[in-house]
Amino acid sequence: xxxxxxxxxxxxxxxxxxxxxxxxxxxxxxxxxxxxxxxxxxxxxxxxxxxxxxxxxxxxxxxxxxxxxxxxxxxxxxxxxxxxxxxxxxxxxxxxxxxxxxxxxxxxxxxxxxxxxxxxxxxxxxxxxxxxxxxxxxxxxxxxxxxxxxxxxxxxxxxxxxxxxxxxxxxxxxxxxxxxxxxxxxxxxxxxxxxxxxxxxxxxxxxxxxxxxxxxxxxxxxxxxxxx
Amino acid sequence: xxxxxxxxxxxxxxxxxxxxxxxxxxxxxxxxxxxxxxxxxxxxxxxxxxxxxxxxxxxxxxxxxxxxxxxxxxxxxxxxxxxxxxxxx
Numbered sequence: 556x557x558x559x560x561x562x563x564x565x566x567x568x569x570x571x572x573x574x575x576x577x578x579x580x581x582x583x584x585x586x587x588x589x590x591x592x593x594x595x596x597x598x599x600x601x602x603x604x605x606x607x608x609x610x611x612x613x614x615x616x617x618x619x620x621x622x623x624x625x626x627x628x629x630x631x632x633x634x635x636x637x638x639x640x641x642x643x644x645x646x647x648x649x650x651x652x653x654x655x656x657x658x659x660x661x662x663x664x665x666x667x668x669x670x671x672x673x674x675x676x677x678x679x680x681x682x683x684x685x686x687x688x689x690x691x692x693x694x695x696x697x698x699x700x701x702x703x704x705x706x707x708x709x710x711x712x713x714x715x716x717x718x719x720x721x722x723x724x725x726x727x728x729x730x731x732x733x734x735x736x737x738x739x740x741x742x743x744x745x746x747x748x749x750x751x752x753x754x755x756x757x758x759x760x761x762x763x764x765x766x767x768x769x770x771x772x773x774x775x776x777x778x779x780x781x782x783x
Numbered sequence: 784x785x786x787x788x789x790x791x792x793x794x795x796x797x798x799x800x801x802x803x804x805x806x807x808x809x810x811x812x813x814x815x816x817x818x819x820x821x822x823x824x825x826x827x828x829x830x831x832x833x834x835x836x837x838x839x840x841x842x843x844x845x846x847x848x849x850x851x852x853x854x855x856x857x858x859x860x861x862x863x864x865x866x867x868x869x870x871x872x
Binding site for chain 1: 790832852855856859862863865866867869870871872
């Protein structure tokens with residue numbers, strides 16, 4: 556019974572990751588020609604954000620699936636406990652770094668004109684993402700995770716709101732709302748991974764809402780890039 | 784006239800080349816309506832990106848022509864701009 560529940564939960568998680576990876580890769584490759592022709596910096600960061608999302612979600616679920624499905628611990632002759640610890644921590648580190656960088660690249664894609672005047676901002680973002688990943692691995696305290704994510708969310712929210720306030724009325728799109736929702740669901744995703752029991756009742760809802768946001772962004776990309 | 788951004792200047796230069804089919808560098812500079820130093824920068828960028836190329840005419844004069852990639856840029860220009868505006872990039 557317990558085994559079936561675990562497989563069911565893993566299947567949902569893999570399906571969810573699959574949707575996010577496919578959407579992200581379609582956005583990345585769908586905008587390839589536009590970037591190659593224009594070499595626009597905003598487009599570059601936008602594409603990188605979705606490439607990083609794809610990598611992050613690959614590590615979130617698919618690695619877990621491969622390890623469990625092929626029972627890799629018996630192949631490389633490690634005790635399951637040590638095996639889970641090593642690979643679990645490693646995939647978590649990679650997921651946290653790439654997903655944080657994805658969010659930072661998305662933020663940079665709308666802020667690059669202002670941030671480019673400040674040298675080294677991209678290194679600062681990489682450094683922050685690495686720090687987030689390391690804290691996630693070494694800190695065992697859920698309050699630290701929550702505090703860090705809430706702090707990060709407020710930073711992102713303030714940057715997005717300030718950017719939105721400075722936009723002219725011609726910028727009539729509701730894209731900022733979509734981005735804000737994406738940031739909120741990213742935070743909820745992180746909490747779901749780091750503190751598994753915290754959101755258990757809402758897990759499916761978080762997955763559905765996050766998938767919808769990615770599908771919405773993909774729809775906007777397809778609509779704008781058009782079909783030749 | 785509002786200040787043109789980089790993509791607009793690139794489009795304008797390529798449009799001049801396309802409309803003339805082949806054009807000498809000096810008239811291209813004049814019609815581009817930018818300073819000669821900026822023109823040099825844009826000209827080398829467009830050449831590096833393989834949007835334009837130099838050929839030699841019957842009287843061995845240097846002429847600028849549009850490449851297939853340059854034509855593709857002009858075809859896709861509106862899509863690029865709409866995309867940048869839609870995603871506020």
